[in-house]
Amino acid sequence: EPEVTQTPSHQVTQMGQEVILRCVPISNHLYFYWYRQILGQKVEFLVSFYNNEISEKSEIFDDQFSVERPDGSNFTLKIRSTKLEDSAMYFCASSARLAGVTDTQYFGPGTRLTVL
């Protein structure tokens, strides 16, 4: 069964450093998403991406964040200068069609980001 994969599973970084979280969405999917979940809190939407551009972003997704689809298979989230409050589990998701109606967003297992 196709699945979304994410690497690394755990990333530890120093405050102020740049990190890149990587995702490989399901191969025929066209819509890509990043969510995050701070420990003990809700899963929160960060950004959606389609046709090589951002479709929507939340207020969390400020100038420190960027997303890219550098090739036909990867989808990345970059945090330019990490803060302590960026420590969270980051989930990538993808869908074949524009989820929000009846299509399904498939989630990866997440990358745990720890900022020291």
Added chain:
Amino acid sequence: QKEVEQDPGPLSVPEGAIVSLNCTYSNSAFQYFMWYRQYSRKGPELLMYTYSSGNKEDGRFTAQVDKSSKYISLFIRDSQPSDSATYLCAMPNAGGTSYGKLTFGQGTILTVHP
């Protein structure tokens, strides 16, 4: 008022019990209602989605929506230890320029003990 509220539990039940999980929401624009299940160290996976008010059944799972009260429920019959997970309600944006964004509840931690 938070858009989606869900009692985080935790909820602990014996095997075979009927489990009731609930969410309330405030945004009348939500039209679709989803339940995700999240096992430890995994991403959320879609369990069920519903659109209209009423019940939808899938095996041991029943999703119920009451749009007039802005209240949704997930019932699990004959619960099994393998049902132990966090259950998240989620509502997708489906209007205007905002599609695809899922708004999640807090998640309810469920443990079914043998």
